[in-house]
Amino acid sequence: MDKRSLWIGIGTGMIIGAVLLQLATVGQNALSDSSLETDPAATAANLTKEELELAAKSMDLKLVSTEDELYTEAEWVQKKKQESSEMQGETVAAPEKAEDTSDPEAPTEPQQPASSGNESPNNVSEPTAAEPSSPKTPQKATVTFRVRSGNSLAIVAGNLEKAGIVDDAQAFIKAGKAERINTKIQVGTYALEKGESFESIIAKITQEPSS
Structure with a gap:
């Protein structure tokens, strides 16, 4: 065997060894990653409501229940437009018809004042007018x-x-x-x-x- 064949054999062996070493490293990393992964659903199931709300708040999210109705942004805008276009308040009722005043009731006769037995309407004394006094003639200086x-x-x-x-x-x-x-x-x-x-x-x- 000459030297050339020897070097070819050594190089080929080294290449094969490197490939096998690389494959072993990739497999080991894959096994370690799979062992670290956990089921999110299982983890969330073990948390309390307070812990879930705290976790959602830390990620700037809001925790909702399954009964809440969820909307996309477009659906939310459409819902608000529909609510604003609806009539607000109650229907105004027509005013009641006013009472008919074409025939007013006749006023009752005023009650006559009670008069004493000693006075009569014809026996009224007229006031006497005082005679005006004649002006005094001013004395000349x-x-x-x-x-x-x-x-x-x-x-x-x-x-x-x-x-x-x-x-x-x-x-x-x-x-x-x-x-x-x-x-x-x-x-x-x-x-x-x-x-x-x-x-x-x-x-x-x-x-x-x-x-």
């Missing part, structure tokens, strides 16, 4: 008026107007000239009243005063 020596009719008329005895000095001058009292006016002090007539004033100032 008396003014002490003095005629000085040398006073002319115009000066006397102006002083009379200033004292409030006459309202118009020019009218008094006109009345005095008509009576020609320019030279008849007497010097002295006179008691004259406000609003006194021109004739009364002329008669007083053309006579000597009593005091």
Whole structure:
């Protein structure tokens, strides 16, 4: 046997050994995985309700019973649309017919007030009206008026107007000239009243005063 045949035999043996070793490793892993796997249904059956709810909460899930009705997302949206389209509330009833008021009842006669036996409707005393009292004539204010020596009719008329005895000095001058009292006016002090007539004033100032 030459060297070439020897090397070929050694290489072939090594390849076969490697393949057998790989197959053995794969089989061993398969056996270990199968021994670690457990039945989920059996595990869930051994858990209590509280443990199941806690496990579902940790995975952001919700635990439901077999009686609950489950919907897909599309079915849930369709269900909500159908509920919102249904009429809500009760049907409004028609109002009751109002009572007929075409023939109202006649009002009852008012009760007459009871009157005492001593009074009669014809024996009513009328109130007596009091006679209005006549207004009192207001007293005129008396003014002490003095005629000085040398006073002319115009000066006397102006002083009379200033004292409030006459309202118009020019009218008094006109009345005095008509009576020609320019030279008849007497010097002295006179008691004259406000609003006194021109004739009364002329008669007083053309006579000597009593005091």
